[in-house]
Amino acid sequence: MTSTKNAPTLLDEVRAFRLHHPDVRYVDLLSLDIPGHFYGKRYPIDMLEKVAAGSPLKLPQNCVLLGAQGGLFPIGDYCFNDGDPDAQRRLVPGTLKPVTWEREPLGQMLITSDGTAAPIEFEPREVLARVLQRLERRGIRPVVAFELEFYLFDRALKDGLPQFPRDPFSQDEDDQPNMHIERLSRFSDVLHDMVSSANAQGVDANVITAELGPGQFEINFGHCEDGLRAADWAALFCRSTRGVALKHGLRASFMSKPYLQAPGSGMHVHVSLYDQAGNNLLAADQQRPLRHAVAGCLALLPHCMPIFAANHNAFRRYGAMVNAASRASWGFEDRDACIRIPESSPHNLRIEHRLAGADANPYLVLAAILCGMEHGLDAAQEPIAPLNDDRTSGIDFPKDMPAAVAAMREHPAVNEGLGEEFVMVYCENKRQDHLAFMHEVSAREYRWFL
Structure with missing residues (x-):
């Protein structure tokens, strides 16, 4: 996708969301693992604004490797021989939206390793991104x-x-x-x-x-x-x-x-x-x-x-x-x-x-x-x-x-x-x-x- 000089930034997106949804205090940051389950973190929205402004967003790399029931398996050197390292994630522009089915006001936004300096080779979204590229x-x-x-x-x-x-x-x-x-x-x-x-x-x-x-x-x-x-x-x-x-x-x-x-x-x-x-x-x-x-x-x-x-x-x-x-x-x-x-x-x-x-x-x-x-x-x-x-x-x-x-x-x-x-x-x-x-x-x- 080609960016333009006047394209909205992630910070613009978060601030616009806060303006339109002032009652939302938390946002779920989500990514899909190998079995097709979402994992992530629930962020206070003011901290999300800091991430959008450039603060690092990291989650354990091995979250992607979870089994169908959430367990970790020994796969190559991953999980039990790699020290369970963090890996950089980024916010996916355009995906910050209100959640309408929870009891309390909530937002959610997709995150991914594709497009970062060191993408996770086995992250599903990164696999598709490489094929499309x-x-x-x-x-x-x-x-x-x-x-x-x-x-x-x-x-x-x-x-x-x-x-x-x-x-x-x-x-x-x-x-x-x-x-x-x-x-x-x-x-x-x-x-x-x-x-x-x-x-x-x-x-x-x-x-x-x-x-x-x-x-x-x-x-x-x-x-x-x-x-x-x-x-x-x-x-x-x-x-x-x-x-x-x-x-x-x-x-x-x-x-x-x-x-x-x-x-x-x-x-x-x-x-x-x-x-x-x-x-x-x-x-x-x-x-x-x-x-x-x-x-x-x-x-x-x-x-x-x-x-x-x-x-x-x-x-x-x-x-x-x-x-x-x-x-x-x-x-x-x-x-x-x-x-x-x-x-x-x-x-x-x-x-x-x-x-x-x-x-x-x-x-x-x-x-x-x-x-x-x-x-x-x-x-x-x-x-x-x-x-x-x-x-x-x-x-x-x-x-x-x-x-x-x-x-x-x-x-x-x-x-x-x-x-x-x-x-x-x-x-x-x-x-x-x-x-x-x-x-x-x-x-x-x-x-x-x-």
Whole structure:
């Protein structure tokens, strides 16, 4: 983004926020870790003004490495052999916004190591920033739009298990999977508050859909010319949506597969590629670059599964019920495909990458998709047959975390595209998380084997 002489500074942003929100005393400074959780600190707003004016902002580097449950794993020399050093962070301009779902007035702002003197190589936002910078040097500008599916649940768990949300009007369980518009009306209070709260964060959330699962919905975001900002929107929406649901006496979850008998929740990502003159690169030469980009995505997809399926539960989506692919595939207007090509004008021609679970890390998902597209443009190979021509067309991908990590760890194009240090750290984080998850005797094991 090109700065101008009259562009507002961070200090201007903080002072304007204080002027418009004089009752806010604290601001949460947030960043996304590898599993996709926010970590950070709550700053008094007068101290935030000092940071905006140039005071250093540091947090432990290893916050980024936390496992799904917040624990630290020995990964290379990190965590237990490095003295747990601090690393510089910076405020992300334009992200200081009011929080609307807390009881007390509060603000929040994104922070990151990208753009600092010593970025953290494995920080998700920094990984995506490096990919975008590489594409920019090649004159390629992605335009991105996320779609996120999620479930609403009753706030109270029953025997540790989720319950269907209560219809606000009848107080009956909303246990009817359908796409009826009436469900949007019944849950309009919480859904509209979710969109309004996201909009207050600067997130262009717009279209709401009642999905197939009981209490399942989808929110679409506007197309964004800044890939980092598009991923910021997805991350911030997850945070605000969970908060708004609790405010309304419900739970919201982006868990990939909360019910075995109902559809899972996905993260769909629309990506177009433009040159500096605004021409859609995918539409050139009778759409040959589109097909090359598809081929690249399909080639790297089996080696990026720990990113697309970020936990044990996420693998349950694949091959189950509707619109959940079991092989890497593509097709025109085909929702059974991992990569769908929506019908559009040449200027809006794009891929829709549909494989990732809704609880995946949006920065890393977008980085992996862009690496696949870049790989395909460089290799200039035609893809396998689309599902429109051959319903059996597809490429196998790993269906569990250990196999997925093994497929990702040593793949040269993935290491080159995302960074060797990141790939090492990420794969070991996922391997250790999987071992920790399996290190418990479940009630089912006692029922089967005791």
